Amino acid sequence: MKYTKENFIFLLCGIIIYIVDIGVDFWVASKYFYKGQYTWAILIISFRCLSSLITQIFSYQWFKNDCEGTDPEKLKWIFLVHFFHCGIFIRYWFALKYGCQAAFKQNSNGDVSETDHPNFIQKQAIDVLTDINMLRIFKTFLETTPQLFVQIYVLMEHRNHNFYQYAAIIMSFCGISFSTVDYQISLRKSLPDKDRFRVLSKLVYLFYKLLTITSWILSISLVTLLSARSSVILLILLWSCGFAWTLKQHTTFCKSKKMEFLYRTIIGIVLLFTFFNIKGRKTKVPVSIYYVTHTLVTVGILLVYWFWKPLVVKEIHFTIVGILTILCLVLGIVFLVVYYRLFHPTCYCKQRTCFDEVDRGAGDNVEIGRFQNFIMQ
Known part of the structure; x- marks a missing residue:
């Protein structure tokens, strides 16, 4: 590229x-x-x-x-x-x-x-x-x-x-x-x-991220309106799951153990809001589990509002917020499926063993970059 x-x-x-x-x-x-x-x-x-x-x-x-x-x-x-x-x-x-x-x-x-x-x-x-x-x-x-x-x-x-x-x-x-x-x-x-990451694939990827993140933020906002303590507990629980997954992946992004621990902590926070491919590997199963979990939590939050019906429901126009949350989630999942079916790269972590003649030269013998070395582990 x-x-x-x-x-x-x-x-x-x-x-x-x-x-x-x-x-x-x-x-x-x-x-x-x-x-x-x-x-x-x-x-x-x-x-x-x-x-x-x-x-x-x-x-x-x-x-x-x-x-x-x-x-x-x-x-x-x-x-x-x-x-x-x-x-x-x-x-x-x-x-x-x-x-x-x-x-x-x-x-x-x-x-x-x-x-x-x-x-x-x-x-x-x-x-x-x-x-x-x-x-x-x-x-x-x-x-x-x-x-x-x-x-x-x-x-x-x-x-x-x-x-x-x-x-x-x-x-x-x-x-x-x-x-x-x-x-x-x-x-x-x-x-x-x-x-190559073309314009259409960029747009599909963009809408997938924005819509799923928007739906999730609306859901967490609803929980916070009900109870700030419940929102904090939910976020800590989900962060713990994300952090545990990064530990299981044995990430090697940093040279020092302290920086690697900090990196895994940050990735756990990232995973609170969206799926993050931390190793450049196939992610069909992890991404499926991730968004199934988010969907169940989102539906659970909306059901709590629907049956509990606190006073805040009328104040925030719950029907509009609920429809927007579900709509963003559904459209986000649709764009996710389209992206992974049509635009996601299918070849991972294979070192290039040959070069075109026009690309071969003294500049080829350079050290692998930090990011590439990380995802090739």
Whole structure:
């Protein structure tokens, strides 16, 4: 798979959304503070700080692994930048640099040195972009998705709706959209002998993720309206199941045991909201179990509301919310089935043993990237 101009455009869009998302978060938090709704403001800022801290830790650790044996002063400078929570911008700078070379400049110059071989530049661009997409997955499910849950919960609980709440929800959906699709693109590029991730397959995958996540967030919001304690217990129980599954998979994403434990903890949180392919392997059985479980829990929540009929049912227009929850779930499962039947790659974890003559060259003898090495374990 090549780094294309389309990938570069998606990168630019991702940078813009990332910067705008920061501004929207602080804008929404300031509005909540101004109205005296301190709980929601603190939650919005807390999710932002938590996701930033986690992404800085992983980003710095990856820089440290990649810079082994280099100048210690360089690592000190990198640590300082990450300490001030700006590490992601260094990665975006490298992504723009290598991405521009891979997508635009290589086609116009046929004479290159061995160090600037097209295959090497392509690999550099893809590896840097893959690291960013992995960090954005962490950010999405540590910050964006919980914030979306908070905003939807506030809208369901209170009748007064404001523009900044809708702006936050729109930005959350945009963040989820780009991060999930970009991660799948990175997974496809890291799996050899895979099909190309075309526009139609991206759209199907996008709708599958957005619809299932929306249905699940609405369901959890309903539980929270009934009882915040029950919601916390349910989320902890589901997180424990996801964490146990990552332990069973024997993931090897990080070099140190502490970082690997943190990684598995984060993946458990990701699995609260959506299925996550952590090893690049066949997932027919796990994904089936995952969404059957989510469907049963969602139906159970709606039945509790239907038979219990608390006063909150009338206040939140339960019929509309219930229909929307079921509709999103059903359509999401439909898009899931279509994606896995028609667009999901059928060849996993097979090392490429031969190359086309035009691709063979000095740049082929490069080290396997962090993400590819992880999924090939």
